[in-house]
Amino acid sequence: MSWFERLKKGLTKTSSKLTQNVVAAVDGRKLDQEAIEQLEDALIMSDMGPSVAAQLIESLDDMRGRTVSDTEVRERISQEVTRILERVAEPIDLSQNKKPFVILVIGVNGTGKTTTIGKLASALKNSGEKVMIAAGDTFRAAAVEQLQIWGERAGVPVVTQDNGSDAASLAFEAIQKAKDENIDVLLIDTAGRLHNKSNLMDELKKIVRVIKKIDPSAPHETLLTLDATTGQNALSQVKVFGEMANVTGLALTKLDGTAKGGVVISLAKAYDIPVRLIGVGEGQEDMQPFQPREFARGLLGL
Numbered sequence: 001m002s003w004f005e006r007l008k009k010g011l012t013k014t015s016s017k018l019t020q021n022v023v024a025a026v027d028g029r030k031l032d033q034e035a036i037e038q039l040e041d042a043l044i045m046s047d048m049g050p051s052v053a054a055q056l057i058e059s060l061d062d063m064r065g066r067t068v069s070d071t072e073v074r075e076r077i078s079q080e081v082t083r084i085l086e087r088v089a090e091p092i093d094l095s096q097n098k099k100p101f102v103i104l105v106i107g108v109n110g111t112g113k114t115t116t117i118g119k120l121a122s123a124l125k126n127s128g129e130k131v132m133i134a135a136g137d138t139f140r141a142a143a144v145e146q147l148q149i150w151g152e153r154a155g156v157p158v159v160t161q162d163n164g165s166d167a168a169s170l171a172f173e174a175i176q177k178a179k180d181e182n183i184d185v186l187l188i189d190t191a192g193r194l195h196n197k198s199n200l201m202d203e204l205k206k207i208v209r210v211i212k213k214i215d216p217s218a219p220h221e222t223l224l225t226l227d228a229t230t231g232q233n234a235l236s237q238v239k240v241f242g243e244m245a246n247v248t249g250l251a252l253t254k255l256d257g258t259a260k261g262g263v264v265i266s267l268a269k270a271y272d273i274p275v276r277l278i279g280v281g282e283g284q285e286d287m288q289p290f291q292p293r294e295f296a297r298g299l300l301g302l
C-alpha cells in the first residue's frame with residue numbers, strides 16, 4: 001500500500017461520513033440557502049469547528065444558486081482546507097546541527113506518546129539517523145516495557161531507570177549517554193497525567209531544566225501528542241500544555257479511529273503550531289509526515 005492509500009484508508013471514517021453528508025446536501029439540486037446550511041452542519045459535525053466551517057462555506061460563494069455536483073463541492077472545500085493547513089505543515093527540522101537533536105514528547109495519558117516515539121524511532125533510523133530513546137514515563141513499568149518492544153523492533157537503544165525513579169534524572173542520564181555515543185536524535189518519553197496538573201507541570205519543567213544543563217538549546221522539539229478521537233477537546237489540551245511547556249509541534253494520532261478528523265483543521269486555524277506528524281493506525285508504518293493537500297483530499301474522500 002502506498003502511503004497515500006494508507007492515509008486515505010486511515011481517514012475513511014471521517015471522509016465517508018463527510019462525503020455522505022455532502023452528497024445529501026447538494027444532491028442534484030441547486031445550492032440554495034438550505035443546502036448551504038446543511039453543508040455547514042456536515043462540516044461542523046466532522047469537528048472542524050464553526051469558524052473553519054464558515055470559512056469553507058464562504059469559499060463556495062460563486063457556486064450559490066447553481067446546480068453543482070458533490071465532487072465539485074468536495075474539490076473546492078479540499079482546496080480551501082489545503083490553504084488553511086499549509087500554514088502549519090512543517091516537518092521537524094533536524095538540520096539544525098544539534099547533536100543530539102532532542103525531541104521531548106508530551107501529552108495526556110493514552111494520546112499516543114509512546115507509540116509515536118516508537119514509530120518515529122523506526123522512521124528516523126530508516127532514514128539513516130542514529131537514534132536513542134529515553135523511557136521517561138518512569139511511573140508505570142508497563143510503559144517502559146512497551147517502549148522496549150518498540151525499541152527492539154526499530155533496532156534502537158532504550159535508556160531506562162528503575163520503576164518510580166525520577167524522570168528528570170533519567171532524562172539527564174539519557175542526554176549524557178547520547179552525547180557520549182554520538183547519537184543524532186534522542187527521543188524522550190514522558191508520563192502524562194492531566195488530572196494532576198501541578199505535579200505534571202513541575203515534572204515537565206524539571207525535565208526541561210535538567211536537559212538545558214547539558215544543552216541550553218535543548219529540547220529542540222517539544223512534540224505534543226493529541227488524540228483525534230477526542231475531537232474539539234484537543235484544542236483545550238493545546239492550551240493547557242502550551243502553558244506548561246514551549247510546544248513546538250503537534251502529532252495528531254488515531255485519525256483512523258474517528259469521524260472527527262476535521263479537528264486538525266480546527267487546530268490549524270486556532271493555533272499557529274506546526275503539525276509535524278499524523279497517526280493513522282497502530283503499526284510502525286502508520287505514522288506519516290503531515291502533507292496538507294494529501295490530507296485534505298483524503299479527508300474529503302477524493
Ligand SMILES: Nc1nc2c(ncn2[C@@H]2O[C@H](COP(=O)(O)OP(=O)(O)O)[C@@H](O)[C@H]2O)c(=O)[nH]1
Nearest residue numbers: 109110111112113114115253254279280281282
Ligand atoms: N488506531 C490507532 N491507535 C493508536 C494510534 N496511536 C496510538 N494508538 C494506540 O493508542 C493506545 C495508547 O497509546 P500510547 O502510545 O500508549 O499512549 P501514551 O499513554 O500517550 O504513551 C495504544 O493502544 C496505541 O496502540 C493511531 O494512530 N491509531
Ligand SMILES: [Mg+2]
Nearest residue numbers: 113114137143
Ligand atoms: Mg506512554
